[in-house]
Amino acid sequence: DLVPVFIVGQGQMIKKRGDRLEFWSREDKVGEAKLREIAQLSLYGGVAITTPALVDILQRGVPVCYFSHGGWFYGISQGNTHKNVELRIRQFEWASDSAKSLTIARSFVSGKIRNSRTLVRRNDPSIPKRVLTSLSRLAKEAEVVESAESLLGIEGAAAQVYFSRFDNLLKSEDVTFSFENRNKRPPKDPVNAVLSYLYGAMVKEFFVTLLAVGFDPYLGFYHRPRYGRPALALDLMEEFRPLIADSVTITLFNNGELTENDFIFRGLGISLNQKGKKTVIAGYERRMTTEVTHPIFGYKVSYRRILEVQARLLARVIQGEIQEYPPFCTR
Structure with missing residues (x-):
């Protein structure tokens, strides 16, 4: 391979x-x-x-x-890019139609919330039932919301609930590795530094995958277009944030693979040093090559292959071959 x-x-x-x-x-x-x-x-x-x-x-x-x-x-x-002009024409048509864009965006956000719920349920034995109930409710609300603005509100509410339990997923007793909230630019603690680094790696992964399938990675259905922003890569990445970046972060800290010696503490921000980056990339690659069963097709494939499968399912939606985008969700 x-x-x-x-x-x-x-x-x-x-x-x-x-x-x-x-x-x-x-x-x-x-x-x-x-x-x-x-x-x-x-x-x-x-x-x-x-x-x-x-x-x-x-x-x-x-x-x-x-x-x-x-x-x-x-x-x-990259060399000569994908020649699927027809797919890009359809992508631009869908992206310019707010109603069609919303149908896809709902699936992205609902999938993200469902996978967030699964991650905390599996890794937080003391999680209150109300947290799981709240995430289930928000995932269902995301599926029927009637505006992009309301969908953003639902995603924000779910993120607040989810990250309020994130510290409970970390087993390290080192106070340096505690987590209070999601922060970035610059990250203010080691956990956020790792999350940000992994999210950057994921953007690249989806950018490359979308180009290979024939999409324009800069034109999304949920994230609004902005100069230099790979909006579609960020869109398709949503449902995978808990499954890949968040899961890898938890594993690296809980297994003791990362220590204080892997970080640079400078002023208000914290970043990974070269040794820490190599450890994080190794953990990321382990996850990307892990095989799981795709819930729709029933066969086992790596996470990296699943990204391509989901991108191709999205292409089938906007080409009119299937009715709606099915997010990849684990149980």
């Missing part, structure tokens, strides 16, 4: 030698990979890539994704 490659850290260099990419840290070669086995290349921070390496990668149709040192997704280099 093809595998994604992550290069983290300032001063890294990627070179082509024969049928391989070589990874260098200043004067030392630190690794290599066969070009034919690379699914995508993700570069974090000041990583350089030579022109011969980039040309070969692009000719193979392998996306090269660029991130800031802190995990913010900058953009992508």
